[in-house]
Amino acid sequence: MADVIANVEVKAPPAGLEREPLVLNQRSLGWISDAIAGVAEGKTPRWWWIAFIPSVIAMTVMTVMIVYLLSTGVGVWGPGHPVMWGWAIINFVWWIGIGHAGTLISAILFLLRQRWRTSINRAAEAMTIFAVMCAGIFPLIHIGRIWLGWWLFPLPNQNSIWPQFRSPLMWDVFAVSTYFTVSLLFWYMGLIPDLAVMRDRAKTKIRKFAYGLFSLGWTGSNRHWSNYEKAYLILAGLSTPLVLSVHSIVSMDFSVSQLPGWHTTIFPPYFVAGAVFSGFGMVLSLLIPLRTILKLEDIITVRHVELMCKVVLATGSIVGYAYAMEFFIAWYSGNPYERYAFINRAMGPYAWGYWVMIGCNVIVPQCFWFKSIRSNMLIVFILSIFVNIGMWFERFVIVVISLHRDFLPANWGYFKPTWVDITTYMGTFGLFFTLFLLFIRFMPIIAITEVKGVTPQADPHHPLGGAKPGGHH
């Protein structure tokens, strides 16, 4: 059968089709450790303080707003007849969506053997956890009487009343809390070998103790690695359905109802695609500046950014398909209420919100078809901000536009947020960036050991790697 391949030529890919290495400039393993661990070592840089102080202030403002809300009542927010759900649910879904990229990168891309994930998974996982924390605030505070929040859990209260298990809002509680727990475990477990690196490099007693404590006595023995790899695979397997389930369940908050604009069968996959879309948008918004500030361009390369742009393009196109199907089937159904709900979206008083959504989520990602755009970091950064804006507006469109005109014109209204709505939402950015900046300052923001694993030196098939005859390695 060798005849079959006798004349088949194998050539290196021509210019323009070469795959750039995942770590540029043939950096050594030692350089990788220094570059990543060095971010969390030494004197705190000025840029960090410049970012950290406003973040803490914003977080404090959020805390004050929450205290104001709890002490005064949910009337300080904008919702009222007929829009009884306002920014709280929008912000919740938006932050939860952002929290999808991390575990998707860590779990699904791991199972798909996408080696490029290694440079971005750690920061994306951290982003996931902090985003879910921001998301979790809103369902808790929107109930008004926050001290009764424990009623959400299946504990018989003093009246022996159980939660309403048939409500998708209850399913949210279980889905989000499970997702948060598994994401946290996954993130922490991946950190263990790198925390040991930090421990071994630590120069103060406090750092040695803290990193030593959290690295759980990691020595890098064969047994440790063997157990680590097995656990990583199991957690990846567990996380994968969780990534898909969380936003599917969030979508059911709307789709299991009978409300025109909400009740549509494509919501679960459309929400998942939108979540991945917004999650990658936020990863790009965070990592593009960071790679420059922290001088990590050789590890978070243009290729990584390009690949993330392609994910944004793919998921943005899926979301575009879903928008089109919603509109088409509203017309196809012949249901006048469904038709009106969608015409009202595109041409009603909130049409500006709908077209911002279409522009940011469907049209902007199409720019990523072009390599010249994907490889221009400034443009990608700006477009990624549009993605974040567009996805917030998607939830605004779903929640507010679907609600503001009820079946009877007597029940029509125009929702406006209050200053408390706006400052609470802005404050969550303070919480998010405070946590993220602390993460940058004290944790290895890139998975050191995993990045080393995708260098040519670690590849036994590569001319630069593997066992060499008569040599040591």
Add this chain to the structure above:
Amino acid sequence: MSSHSSSTSSQPAPFDLSAWRNVPTVLMVIGGIGAVAAAILDPKHAAFSYLTAYMFFLSFGLGGLILTILHHLFDAAWSVPIRRINEHLACLLPTLALLFIPILINVLMAGNDNIIYHWIVLLKEGKPDHAVTSKYPLFTVNSFVAAWVICGVVWTVLSRGLRKYSLEQDKTGSIECTRTLRRYAAVGVFLFAITLTLAAIMWMKALQHEWFSTMYGVYYFAGSTWTTLATVYLIVWLLQRQGPLREVVREKTFYFLGSLLFAFTVFYAYVTFFQYFIIWNANMPEETFFFVSREHGVWFWVSMVIIFGHFFGPFLTLLRIDVKLLPWVMIPLASWVWLMHYVDMTFNIMPVMFPEGPHVSWMDFACVAFIGGLLVKLFLKSLNAHPMFPQKDPRFAEAMDIYVPEGKLAQAVGARAAKATSGGKH
């Protein structure tokens, strides 16, 4: 991955398939005669049987097309050696478009008692209901024909174009072919989504024109790609066993195909479950009637077969990593996948004609034999007319895990085999 990447050099001997050579022709002829007889004896039942078989086989063409498009869009390397199979499957689409003509004949020429689309009967009787008039101008006979023309033209242009430049690269090795193929794929993925949705809605969902679901196009896509992946696995395995792909297909090829099959097993279940669940939970009569009618009589048990046979069986089978490399599991599973997809199509189409339960008829077999025989014959003809795998694809070296930049593939494969036998383990 190193152990998975080794070529499977100690292959068993090829099968002697000479006795099977005429089977597609025999099936096509007997099936064709049967289908014509069915159309004369019971035109309505024949048309339903034909549509079921047609939507079943359309999945192979559309699945081949999307796998080819995705290969180019993702700039994949592992699937280079099997891309030609996907291209040939996609190139069945022009024929499949022509094979829709019997349904068009049913729509245009049959008497009102024998037309399978109730909305067309209502139109011809001049008594369209609200569900029909509200879909004007899509739900007119002219639009029905136009949808067929649009789908046929798009599928023909895409599938032929994707294969044309692939074959041209075999001769020239030009990098421009790769770039052209990517442009085709970039435009093609949108056209594919639109036409597949249009076909699924106009040809299958419109059998019950009052019903609507935004998920339906995704649902048909999920089932179609699932079926095609199983088919590609089987064809690749057979071609590897027989020789043509022996040196270029590796264990990782089977592993990735198996993993994709697993992923689409779950994706299909996900889509199907949520389509059902959201409608069930909202409990609105204009939507629930579709499922209520499928919970009557024997159809209920067919739905159980789909739940357990379409999802749980393949899911549990494919859960283990190593199973994806075991032909004695995967080949029967591929056949099972065909059966389940056919049952799924039957579950969508046949309750309109037989509300109490499925009527397995010789007409069903005749239609499957006719379309299947013809398509297999065309596929084999395409396969034999061209190189079995892309000869000068720029990702070939990467697909073969070869870092040697220049040289003959045979030398590189030979060099690695020599290295392996001399104890060069990693």
